[in-house]
Amino acid sequence: MGLTLPPDGEVTEVPAVSPNWLTTRLDFLVNWGRANSLWPMPFGTACCAIEFMATAAGRFDISRFGMERMSFSPRQADVLICAGRLPFKLAPIIRRVWDQMPQPKWAISMGACASTGGIFDTYAMVQGIDTIIPVDVYVPGCPPRPEGLMYGIMLLQKKIKGETMADPSLRQELLVNEQGFFVPPEKIDEISEPFGNSVHQTRSA
Amino acid sequence: MTAVAPALSPSVDALRAAFGSAVLRAAVSCGDSIVWVAADRAHEILAWLKNTPGQTFNYLTDVTAVDYRDPDRPLEVSYQLRSLSRKADLRVKIPLDKAQPLAVDSVVDLWRGADWLEREVFDMFGVTFTGHPDLRRILMWDTYAEGHPLRKDFPLRGNFTRAEQTRQALAANPEAHYSMEELSIADAFNELPEDMKRRLLDGQRGELR
Numbered sequence: 412m413g414l415t416l417p418p419d420g421e422v423t424e425v426p427a428v429s430p431n432w433l434t435t436r437l438d439f440l441v442n443w444g445r446a447n448s449l450w451p452m453p454f455g456t457a458c459c460a461i462e463f464m465a466t467a468a469g470r471f472d473i474s475r476f477g478m479e480r481m482s483f484s485p486r487q488a489d490v491l492i493c494a495g496r497l498p499f500k501l502a503p504i505i506r507r508v509w510d511q512m513p514q515p516k517w518a519i520s521m522g523a524c525a526s527t528g529g530i531f532d533t534y535a536m537v538q539g540i541d542t543i544i545p546v547d548v549y550v551p552g553c554p555p556r557p558e559g560l561m562y563g564i565m566l567l568q569k570k571i572k573g574e575t576m577a578d579p580s581l582r583q584e585l586l587v588n589e590q591g592f593f594v595p596p597e598k599i600d601e602i603s604e605p606f607g608n609s610v611h612q613t614r615s616a
Numbered sequence: 617m618t619a620v621a622p623a624l625s626p627s628v629d630a631l632r633a634a635f636g637s638a639v640l641r642a643a644v645s646c647g648d649s650i651v652w653v654a655a656d657r658a659h660e661i662l663a664w665l666k667n668t669p670g671q672t673f674n675y676l677t678d679v680t681a682v683d684y685r686d687p688d689r690p691l692e693v694s695y696q697l698r699s700l701s702r703k704a705d706l707r708v709k710i711p712l713d714k715a716q717p718l719a720v721d722s723v724v725d726l727w728r729g730a731d732w733l734e735r736e737v738f739d740m741f742g743v744t745f746t747g748h749p750d751l752r753r754i755l756m757w758d759t760y761a762e763g764h765p766l767r768k769d770f771p772l773r774g775n776f777t778r779a780e781q782t783r784q785a786l787a788a789n790p791e792a793h794y795s796m797e798e799l800s801i802a803d804a805f806n807e808l809p810e811d812m813k814r815r816l817l818d819g820q821r822g823e824l825r
Contacts (some may be wrong), residue, residue: 499785500757506786517745534765534774534781535756542782591786603778 419605438575445515446488446568447477452488452512453582454505457495459522459554464465466557476564485511490567491544494554496524497537509544517547517571519563528603529553538603544595545585625649627671627706635661640711650707651690657659658710659721665697666726673706676727680732681741683768689719693720693743712743722748740766757788789815 437450451473455463466473467481482488485508497505509518520540521527526549528538537543545568575582585593592599629644629650632770638661640652653661665673677696684691690711697706710717723730734745735754742764745751753760760774761784774781791812805813 462654499781500788502782503788503790507790531773534762534770537782537785538778542778543786590783592779592783596777596783599779599782600777 415541430575434576437549438577439572441576442572442574446571449476449478449486449489449517449564449571450480450482451478452482452485452491453494453509453581454491455494456497456501456509457522457554459494459525462554462557463492463494463521463560466560471557471561473561473564476561476568478509478564485509486513488512489516491518492560493518493540494521496522496529496531497540497543498535499537502537502543505540505612506543514584517567518544519548519560520546521548521560521563522552524553528565538599542592542599542602545593562565563574572612622647624706625651625706627651627653627673627704628782630668630671631661631665634664634764638728641800646704648707652709652711655710658708659723659726662695662697662723663726664706665708670700672701673699673704675700676723676730677705679723679730679737681737681743681766683741683766685730685768687714687768690714691718691741691743693737695723717744718742719744719746721746724748740764742767757785759784759788791815 453460453463465471467478474478478490485491489512490510491505491512493505509516513607518540520526524531524536525540526546528536530553532538539548548563548567550559552559555563590596617717622644624642624644628639628649631639631651631653635653638654640650640654642649644650655713665671675698677698678694679696680694682692682694683812690713693710693712695708695710697708698704710720712720714799718741722734724734724745725747731748731750732754734748735750735752737743738745738748738751739753739755752758756765762781763770765774776784808816
C-alpha cells in the first residue's frame with residue numbers, strides 16, 4: 412500500500428461516510444430532532460425585532476416549531492436571526508456572536524435591511540449581513556409579517572431535513588481570510604452596488 | 617387680522633449692550649430668537665448668559681452644528697439655551713469659517729451636559745472643542761478613518777469602498793468603545809477578564825491592519 416502522501420494539490424478528499432441505509436436513517440432521525448428544536452439567537456436591532464417579538468408571542472407562537480426557548484447566549488443557540496439593519500459598528504459584534512455559536516448552526520437574515528442594507532444605502536450600514544456571516548434563509552419584507560418569518564423558518568427546517576452526515580462540509584466553519592473576509596472583497600463591492608431609488612447617487616457625487 | 621411680528625428676545629439687547637460688536641447679528645425664525653456671536657468671545661458670552669441675573673440660561677437643551685450646501689457659507693455651531701426659571705429660550709450660533717481650522721471653546725465647564733453633545737458635533741462635523749475633557753468620537757468607532765459624516769463634502773456612501781469599510785469595521789475591537797472613566801462609573805472594570813483589562817489599560821481601541 413502506497414502510504415506516502417501525494418504532492419500538494421493532488422489530494423482528493425474521500426467522504427468519511429458514503430450514504431447507505433444506516434446513515435440515511437440516522438440522518439432522518441438527527442435532522443428531525445434538529446429541525447424541530449431550533450433555539451434562536453435573536454439579534455434584533457430595529458423594527459424587524461418587533462415583528463420577531465410578535466412571531467414569538469401568543470398569536471403566532473414560534474414555540475409550535477420548537478423555538479420557544481430564546482437563547483440569549485450564543486453558546487446555546489442553533490439559529491441566529493438577525494432582525495433589523497446592521498450598522499458597521501455592530502459588524503464585529505455579530506461576527507463574534509456567530510463565532511461563539513457551536514455547530515450545527517444556521518442564520519436567518521430577516522427583512523430588507525439585514526439582507527441588502529435596504530433603504531440605508533449609507534456610510535454607516537452593512538449592505539447585507541451575508542458580507543459578514545454566512546446566511547441560510549433571507550426573509551424579504553420591511554418588516555416581514557410574522558407569517559413571512561414563519562415561512563422562512565419552515566424553509567430552514569426543510570433545508571435542515573435535507574442535510575446528511577455523508578457531507579461533512581455542511582458543518583465546516585466558513586473560515587475568514589487574513590483580511591477578515593469569507594467572501595472576496597470584490598464580491599462585497601459587487602453586491603453593495605447601488606440599486607433601487609439610489610442609483611443616482613454615485614460614490615463621487 | 618394682521619400678523620404680529622414676533623419680538624426678538626430681550627436678551628439680545630442686553631447682549632449687545634454688554635458685548636457690542638461680538639454680537640454679529642440677530643434674527644427671529646419661527647418665533648425663536650437667534651443670535652450670532654463671534655467665535656473668540658463665544659465662551660464669555662455663553663458664561664454671561666448663564667450666570668447673569670435676569671438671564672440665567674441654566675439649561676443647555678442641545679449643541680449641534682449646521683453645514684450649509686453653499687461652500688462659502690460658514691459652518692454654524694448652534695447652542696439651544698433655556699432658562700428653566702424664566703421659561704425663556706435663546707439660540708446662540710457661532711459661525712466658523714470653513715477655510716480655517718474649526719475650533720470653539722468647550723462649554724462643558726458651564727453645562728456638564730455639553731460633554732456628549734460636543735463629542736457628537738466633533739464626531740459628525742469635525743469641530744474641535746478646546747478645553748473639552750474627553751473629546752473622542754461618540755457615534756462612530758474610534759478607528760473610523762473616513763472623516764466626519766455630516767459634512768456636506770462627505771459622500772453619502774462614505775469615502776471608502778464597501779469592502780474596505782467592512783474590513784475596517786471588522787478590525788475594530790468591540791470591547792474598547794468605553795473610556796476608563798465610563799467603566800469606572802459602572803464599576804465594571806474589576807469584573808472584566810484579565811486579557812480585556814490589559815487591552816483597556818493599554819488604551820488599545822482596535823487596530824487597522
